[in-house]
Amino acid sequence: MRATVRQYSAALRLLLVMTVITGVVYPLAVTAVAQIPGLKDRANGSLVYNADGTLIGSTLIGQSFTDKDGNPLRQYFQSRPSAAGAGYDPTASSASNLGPESIVDVLPDPKNKDDSGTQHLLTLVCSRSKAVGELEGVSGARPYCTPSGVGAVLAVFHAGPGYAGTVTRVVSVNQACPAAPFLRTYQGVAVECGVFGDDYSRGQLVAIRGSLHGTPAVPADAVTASGSGLDPQISPEYAALQVARVARVRGITDEQVRSLVAKHTTGRGLGFLGEPAVNVLDLDLDLDHRYPYRGH
Amino acid sequence: MSATTVAGLAFAVSIVVAVSVSFRPLGDYMARIFTSPSHTRVEKAVYRTVGVDPEADQTWATYLRSVLAFSAVSILALYGLLRLQHHFGHPYAVPQMPPAQSFNTAVSFTTNTNWQSYSGESGLGYTAQFLGLAVQNFLSAAVGIAVAIALVRGFARSRTDRLGNFWVDLTRCTLRLLLPLSFLVAVIFVASGEIQNLHAYRSATGLAGGAQTLPGGPVASQEAIKQLGTNGGGFFNANSAHPFENPTTYTNWLSTFLEIVIPFALCRTFGKMVNDKRQGLAIAAVMGLLLVTTTGLLAGAQLAHHGTVPTAVGAATEGVETRFGVPDSAIFASTTTATSTGAVNSFHDSYTSLGGAVTLFNMMLGEVAPGGTGSGLYGMLVLAVLSVFIAGLMVGRTPEYLGKKVGRREVTFASLYILSTPAIVLTGTALAMSFAKERASMLNSGAHGFSEVLYAFTSAGNNNGSAFAGISVNTTWYNTALGLAMLFGRFLPMLFVLGLAGSLARQHHVPVSDGTLPTHRLQFVGFLTGVTVIVVALTYFPALALGPLAEGLR
Numbered sequence: 001m002r003a004t005v006r007q008y009s010a011a012l013r014l015l016l017v018m019t020v021i022t023g024v025v026y027p028l029a030v031t032a033v034a035q036i037p038g039l040k041d042r043a044n045g046s047l048v049y050n051a052d053g054t055l056i057g058s059t060l061i062g063q064s065f066t067d068k069d070g071n072p073l074r075q076y077f078q079s080r081p082s083a084a085g086a087g088y089d090p091t092a093s094s095a096s097n098l099g100p101e102s103i104v105d106v107l108p109d110p111k112n113k114d115d116s117g118t119q120h121l122l123t124l125v126c127s128r129s130k131a132v133g134e135l136e137g138v139s140g141a142r143p144y145c146t147p148s149g150v151g152a153v154l155a156v157f158h159a160g161p162g163y164a165g166t167v168t169r170v171v172s173v174n175q176a177c178p179a180a181p182f183l184r185t186y187q188g189v190a191v192e193c194g195v196f197g198d199d200y201s202r203g204q205l206v207a208i209r210g211s212l213h214g215t216p217a218v219p220a221d222a223v224t225a226s227g228s229g230l231d232p233q234i235s236p237e238y239a240a241l242q243v244a245r246v247a248r249v250r251g252i253t254d255e256q257v258r259s260l261v262a263k264h265t266t267g268r269g270l271g272f273l274g275e276p277a278v279n280v281l282d283l284d285l286d287l288d289h290r291y292p293y294r295g296h
Numbered sequence: 297m298s299a300t301t302v303a304g305l306a307f308a309v310s311i312v313v314a315v316s317v318s319f320r321p322l323g324d325y326m327a328r329i330f331t332s333p334s335h336t337r338v339e340k341a342v343y344r345t346v347g348v349d350p351e352a353d354q355t356w357a358t359y360l361r362s363v364l365a366f367s368a369v370s371i372l373a374l375y376g377l378l379r380l381q382h383h384f385g386h387p388y389a390v391p392q393m394p395p396a397q398s399f400n401t402a403v404s405f406t407t408n409t410n411w412q413s414y415s416g417e418s419g420l421g422y423t424a425q426f427l428g429l430a431v432q433n434f435l436s437a438a439v440g441i442a443v444a445i446a447l448v449r450g451f452a453r454s455r456t457d458r459l460g461n462f463w464v465d466l467t468r469c470t471l472r473l474l475l476p477l478s479f480l481v482a483v484i485f486v487a488s489g490e491i492q493n494l495h496a497y498r499s500a501t502g503l504a505g506g507a508q509t510l511p512g513g514p515v516a517s518q519e520a521i522k523q524l525g526t527n528g529g530g531f532f533n534a535n536s537a538h539p540f541e542n543p544t545t546y547t548n549w550l551s552t553f554l555e556i557v558i559p560f561a562l563c564r565t566f567g568k569m570v571n572d573k574r575q576g577l578a579i580a581a582v583m584g585l586l587l588v589t590t591t592g593l594l595a596g597a598q599l600a601h602h603g604t605v606p607t608a609v610g611a612a613t614e615g616v617e618t619r620f621g622v623p624d625s626a627i628f629a630s631t632t633t634a635t636s637t638g639a640v641n642s643f644h645d646s647y648t649s650l651g652g653a654v655t656l657f658n659m660m661l662g663e664v665a666p667g668g669t670g671s672g673l674y675g676m677l678v679l680a681v682l683s684v685f686i687a688g689l690m691v692g693r694t695p696e697y698l699g700k701k702v703g704r705r706e707v708t709f710a711s712l713y714i715l716s717t718p719a720i721v722l723t724g725t726a727l728a729m730s731f732a733k734e735r736a737s738m739l740n741s742g743a744h745g746f747s748e749v750l751y752a753f754t755s756a757g758n759n760n761g762s763a764f765a766g767i768s769v770n771t772t773w774y775n776t777a778l779g780l781a782m783l784f785g786r787f788l789p790m791l792f793v794l795g796l797a798g799s800l801a802r803q804h805h806v807p808v809s810d811g812t813l814p815t816h817r818l819q820f821v822g823f824l825t826g827v828t829v830i831v832v833a834l835t836y837f838p839a840l841a842l843g844p845l846a847e848g849l850r
Binding site for chain 2: 062
């Protein structure tokens with residue numbers, strides 16, 4: 001008994017001593033070193049201020065360049081989609097966590113005007129691709145996407161068990177009625193649109209790839225959310241896609257915009273670490289500084 | 297081959313080179329730490345304050361009781377700190393943490409798991425972060441190393457019932473190894489852009505006029521030990537994907553390297569302490585072989601981007617940061633699940649089915665390739681004991697490893713060790729799947745939803761801490777069940793390891809004879825690798841088939 005008490009008392013005392021060393025002295029020492037000029041700005045979060053001293057944000061943390069309704073402001077380069085809160089919310093950093101076969105949406109309840117359903121990953125990708133395509137004036141088409149910008153997924157019902165026998169019914173599960181299904185017929189059976197609340201779980205899910213080949217015009221990072229939801233960067237491909245629109249809206253040449261993009265592009269570290277990327281906030285700030293936007 | 301693939305390969309090769317270069321000096325340094333007869337002045341002061349005799353040599357039972365006493369006190373203290381955190385002054389509003397979540401978090405950080413059912417930026421105050429979590433980041437890593445060293449002493453010593461002094465091992469490991477290295481790394485991290493401050497959260501007005509609240513915090517100091525001690529608990533919810541936690545491709549490289557450098561170097565420490573460096577090299581070779589293979593498979597699966605959504609996108613970029621890209625994210629995913637780190641710089645739930653399967657498989661290996669700080673080495677040594685036993689059965693000789701006979705007692709301890717974690721993982725998963733309310737926590741449906749539950753219990757039982765993060769685990773049931781899985785997944789194996797160490801230390805060394813199976817040659821490396829993979833495959837294949845394999849083969 002006495003040995004046990006001695007052991008626990010030693011444990012408690014060692015924990016307290018170690019808390020002082022590793023929990024107080026250590027972080028404070030690092031914080032002190034971090035106050036050295038040169039380190040201080042970084043330790044404080046690489047903050048960016050405008051001319052009158054208001055805080056604009058951090059060069060490390062991405063932002064939305066949209067109006068109040070979430071529509072992209074055409075004079076700015078746009079960031080990636082974000083799953084952090086309502087978008088680029090640093091108090092709720094997060095990824096979407098939707099899986100590679102997250103392909104069936106929950107359709108909206110027609111009786112409830114506020115219900116917009118739940119879009120799963122495939123439809124999110126398709127709808128973003130369509131929206132970016134329209135904004136930049138290129139095709140937003142992708143494999144497994146309908147022209148209307150949802151996941152091209154069928155529930156195929158069979159006469160026999162085990163998905164065997166003749167096809168009896170086919171439903172385009174992500175297209176709520178009265179939408180016209182992206183395929184008229186599948187294996188000779190007319191394709192129906194989806195109805196809210198119907199149970200399609202007995203059907204076999206078949207995603208229709210479509211005839212698109214080659215690389216889609218809208219790059220991968222433009223249609224996928226990042227891990228943090230705060231990604232400050234986009235790929236050089238996505239930046240290149242946005243050059244013409246930004247130049248047109250600001251009334252400057254593509255070349256002027258392109259040279260600014262190049263200035264804010266970081267290559268791979270040491271030539272092989274990570275991927276080349278363009279910092280969107282830095283780029284947009286620089287654009288406003290050099291070529292102020294006067295339109296609406 | 298695309299530029300991305302080539303760069304990814306170069307990244308992997310540079311990590312292998314860096315780990316190989318540090319293997320010898322770091323391993324030798326750690327061996328000196330645990331064999332040196334003298335104490336530093338600071339250490340002497342610590343022992344006086346704590347009231348322990350640093351020269352006292354402990355039996356395995358006393359060593360175990362010390363580990364348990366220290367861990368119990370740690371859990372209680374951390375639980376109290378989390379429950380009371382909202383009373384401490386903070387430059388921003390900090391909520392109270394509910395009991396089940398506090399239990400889960402206290403166990404999580406004390407067991408080196410760092411599973412997080414809370415979100416750092418909204419659920420925790422700075423005091424709990426650095427007085428509680430950061431402290432356990434150091435101490436839980438040191439406890440793991442201490443237990444591994446006790447097992448190594450079991451092999452190295454003969455005709456004794458003494459395995460060393462837990463208090464001394466813990467103190468030395470923290471003060472001589474983890475603290476100085478973390479300080480160095482933290483300064484590099486700050487210089488690369490990680491934040492290190494105690495500021496209030498700041499309000500910003502974005503360029504487009506939107507409001508944004510920017511968090512602060514002592515991130516770099518916590519990040520250094522989070523990676524070095526294979527802890528993995530992120531300061532923020534997005535963990536190492538968060539630009540304040542992992543801002544550049546350089547910090548990402550360093551973070552990857554730090555996860556595996558100590559687990560590998562401990563093999564050298566082992567070789568040095570048993571006076572046969574080739575034995576350490578053989579163990580490291582098995583770890584390296586497994587890690588390189590799984591990393592290759594994982595990166596391959598991610599680059600091939602098989603599956604409906606990755607094909608629609610054209611790349612597996614969902615949940616991946618632009619600056620890291622797909623290959624470096626996949627390499628990180630592999631090193632974090634093959635060690636007990638569990639930090640993530642990209643989100644495994646959105647990985648391709650086969651890529652996600654490899655992260656699960658890595659943890660199911662029992663995290664021995666190279667595993668957590670200490671836990672990786674003792675896990676692999678237990679597998680080595682088992683392999684020697686199996687080899688002995690095949691050729692009909694009395695098995696021995698490092699001159700110690702592997703008899704009934706040793707095999708019993710090794711078997712119990714091997715069985716305990718799978719029992720926890722599979723029981724927990726089965727229980728969760730049998731309740732409708734617990735099944736409802738899945739974000740994704742079908743096979744992928746099952747993978748989320750399986751991943752949660754695999755991660756908790758193996759003390760990893762990463763997640764298929766779509767699952768909502770902040771419920772009383774999951775907080776309690778996963779908390780218990782972490783607790784048993786940590787201390788049951790430690791009990792068997794120390795028991796094994798005790799019975800090995802009592803034996804005398806049998807001299808090497810013609811009948812001795814050489815355990816430093818390529819043949820044994822291959823055999824041990826095979827045993828490790830087969831044990832896992834037999835245990836977990838049905839569960840893997842229901843989850844990621846079913847999804848990937850659809």
